[in-house]
Amino acid sequence: MIPNDPFLGTHYIGREEQKAVRKILKSKSLFRYHGPDLLYKTDEFEKNMAKYLNVKYVLACSNGAAAIKLACIANGIGPGDEVIMSPFTFIASASSVLSCGAVPKFVDVDDTMNIDPSKIEENISTRTKAILAIHMQGQPCDMKSIMKIAKKHNLIVIEDAAQAFGSEIDGKKTGTIGDVGAFSLQAGKTITCGEGGFIATNNRKIYQIAKMYHDNGGYRVGCDYPTWENGKTIYGENFKLTEIQSAIANEQLKKINKILNKQKKVYEYIVNNLDTDFYKLRPHIDNSILVHSNIAIEFSSQKECQQFIKYMNKFGIGFNIYCSNLINHFDTFKYKVSWHSSNFPYNVSNYEDKECPNTEDLFRRVAWFSLSASLKPKHLKFIVKKLEDFKNEF
Numbered sequence: 001m002i003p004n005d006p007f008l009g010t011h012y013i014g015r016e017e018q019k020a021v022r023k024i025l026k027s028k029s030l031f032r033y034h035g036p037d038l039l040y041k042t043d044e045f046e047k048n049m050a051k052y053l054n055v056k057y058v059l060a061c062s063n064g065a066a067a068i069k070l071a072c073i074a075n076g077i078g079p080g081d082e083v084i085m086s087p088f089t090f091i092a093s094a095s096s097v098l099s100c101g102a103v104p105k106f107v108d109v110d111d112t113m114n115i116d117p118s119k120i121e122e123n124i125s126t127r128t129k130a131i132l133a134i135h136m137q138g139q140p141c142d143m144k145s146i147m148k149i150a151k152k153h154n155l156i157v158i159e160d161a162a163q164a165f166g167s168e169i170d171g172k173k174t175g176t177i178g179d180v181g182a183f184s185l186q187a188g189k190t191i192t193c194g195e196g197g198f199i200a201t202n203n204r205k206i207y208q209i210a211k212m213y214h215d216n217g218g219y220r221v222g223c224d225y226p227t228w229e230n231g232k233t234i235y236g237e238n239f240k241l242t243e244i245q246s247a248i249a250n251e252q253l254k255k256i257n258k259i260l261n262k263q264k265k266v267y268e269y270i271v272n273n274l275d276t277d278f279y280k281l282r283p284h285i286d287n288s289i290l291v292h293s294n295i296a297i298e299f300s301s302q303k304e305c306q307q308f309i310k311y312m313n314k315f316g317i318g319f320n321i322y323c324s325n326l327i328n329h330f331d332t333f334k335y336k337v338s339w340h341s342s343n344f345p346y347n348v349s350n351y352e353d354k355e356c357p358n359t360e361d362l363f364r365r366v367a368w369f370s371l372s373a374s375l376k377p378k379h380l381k382f383i384v385k386k387l388e389d390f391k392n393e394f
Contacts, residue, residue, distance in 0.1 A: 002379050003372035004318040008263065008293060009192035011373035012255050013248075020247035030243050033225050042246040043223050046198070048253055053173050053181075055200045057207035060241040060249075061214050064162040064184025067197035068096035070239065071158045071180040072130070074199075074210040077102050079348045081129035083158075086115040087328035088359050089134045093160050094327055101344065102129065103351040106328045108358045110142075111283050113296070113366065116358070117145035121153075127350065130156035135164035135174050137322075137368075138190075138291030139284050143169050143177045150178075158182060162197070165190040166260050168289040180206050185245070190259060190291055191252035193245040214239035259373070260291065266371050266380065267292035273384040278391045282366065295369045302364040308390060309367050315386050319367040326363055328356065 020041075029035020032042040042060050050058040061067050077083065079101035085093060087106040094104040107123045110116035114136055131150055133141040143159075150157045157178030161167075165183055167174045175181025180203065183189075185196035201207055212219055217236035218226025227233070241249075271281065282296035297319075299305040305321070312319040331337060333353065336346040369383075 001316040002318065002383060003374040004370045005372045005374070006188040006293065006370040007192070008188070008190050008259055008373050009252050009255075010187055012252065012259060016251040016254070017248045020251050021244055024243050024247050027243075032240060032243055032246070033220075033223055035243075038223075039243065039247075040223060041243045041250060042241050045241075045246040045250045045253070048250060049198060050200070052253060052256070053176050053200050055176050056202045057204065058198050058200050059207060059210050059214060060196065060198045060246060061239040062197065062241060063195050063239075064160075064182060064186060064189075064197040065092035065096045066214070066239040067162075067182035067184065067199050068093060068132070068158065068160060069099055070199050070210040070214055071182045071206075072097060072100045072102065073213045073236075074201075074206040075130065075156045075158070075179060077129050077156070079345055080127060082125060082127040082349070083130045083132050084115075084120055084123055084128060085132035086134055086136075086359065087326040087356055088113060088136060088322075088363060089160070089327060090162075091327045091330060093132065093134055093162075094333070097132070098332070098338075098345055101348065103345060103349040104132075104333075105352070106333075106354045106356055108356045109362065110358070111362075112139060112142075112285060113137075113282060113362060114139060114141040115146070117142050117149060120146065120149050123354070124153055124155070128153070128155060130158055131178075132158050132160055133178060134160040135167060137296070138164050138167055138293040139282070140164060140167050140169045140174045140288045140290075142285050143174075147177065162186075162189060163293070164291050166256055167291045169285070170287045175200050176202075179203060180210075185249055185252075190293070191249065191256055193241075193248035193252065196241050196245045196249060198241075209234070212236055262373065263292040263371060266375055267295065269380050270295060270384060270387075274387060275391055279387065292371060294371055296366050298362070298366050300365070305365050305367050307394065311390050311394075312367075312369075312386060315382075317369065317383055317386055319369045321364060321366065322368050326356070326359060328353065 081102040161175030162184035213236035
């Protein structure tokens with residue numbers, strides 16, 4: 001079998017991460033505010049990440065879904081509001097919106113398989129509060145067009161950069177262009193600490209509200225323990241990151257350029273030996289730098305795509321369609337069902353089951369292959385050979 005697992009950062013876990021974790025365990029200080037010998041690794045991670053992204057504020061949190069929820073909460077998105085987004089994503093992107101009392105409004109993707117800016121404007125209603133720009137599988141959305149639409153209609157822009165950490169548009173990191181960016185440190189992401197996430201913003205108010213909410217609503221100065229009786233606090237949830245996770249994430253961040261460069265070389269080897277007149281690769285926007293986490297090939301029909309997948313799988317090359325279905329077909333959206341008997345938040349919104357024909361079509365005609373960090377030259381040569389063999393045979 002040819003390696004095709006998506007665990008990029010995981011493959012780079014080494015002595016540095018092990019040493020960092022041992023230091024935390026030796027300190028017996030796993031909580032970010034207190035301990036016998038606190039090393040302040042979460043605080044350090046936030047500062048290092050803010051420097052890498054060139055933003056004023058970074059807040060570490062428990063996972064990428066929490067990051068999206070914090071981005072929504074900090075921008076006042078709540079019951080009755082709509083957030084425009086694509087259905088081609090992981091359910092956490094939408095369930096985080098639901099957990100705030102708002103509902104997603106699904107719109108079509110364009111040929112890049114990211115949200116189609118031309119479809120956004122025609123779907124804006126009086127309830128629309130924000131656009132969630134999801135940078136799918138390492139490829140940035142058309143942020144220039146999205147920001148222009150948002151400015152015209154006074155909408156908030158949240159970037160879901162969970163799958164695209166390290167990508168850029170016009171020299172700016174994705175996740176730093178909108179009002180706030182949400183990132184993930186889950187095992188399948190560019191860098192990882194197993195679970196975890198963070199938000200990035202240049203807006204102090206967004207940062208302060210998110211910081212309070214992620215810490216049970218308490219108000220915190222520096223690394224002091226938060227307080228709840230100072231006329232500033234709200235209620236919230238516990239979305240904090242541990243010192244062990246932060247220590248691992250810190251070491252992973254130091255390796256980001258190494259990871260991105262390796263992925264780019266793997267991608268370019270395959271593409272440079274590919275007949276692009278026969279194989280149509282997923283297009284991307286101009287002036288963008290991608291996270292090369294996969295190869296995505298578009299076919300003219302679902303039948304041809306399945307034929308290709310079957311052929312490559314026969315030789316242990318794990319091409320497949322992206323996932324089982326688009327999330328707008330999942331039960332909660334299909335039947336408008338909630339965990340609560342009141343059916344909140346569907347009972348306070350006008351959620352619609354929107355048709356996304358281009359997304360439905362492309363979803364079934366594109367074959368994906370994860371570019372594992374463990375791919376070796378012999379694997380790449382074999383993949384290229386079988387791509388050529390399929391072209392010649394079919």
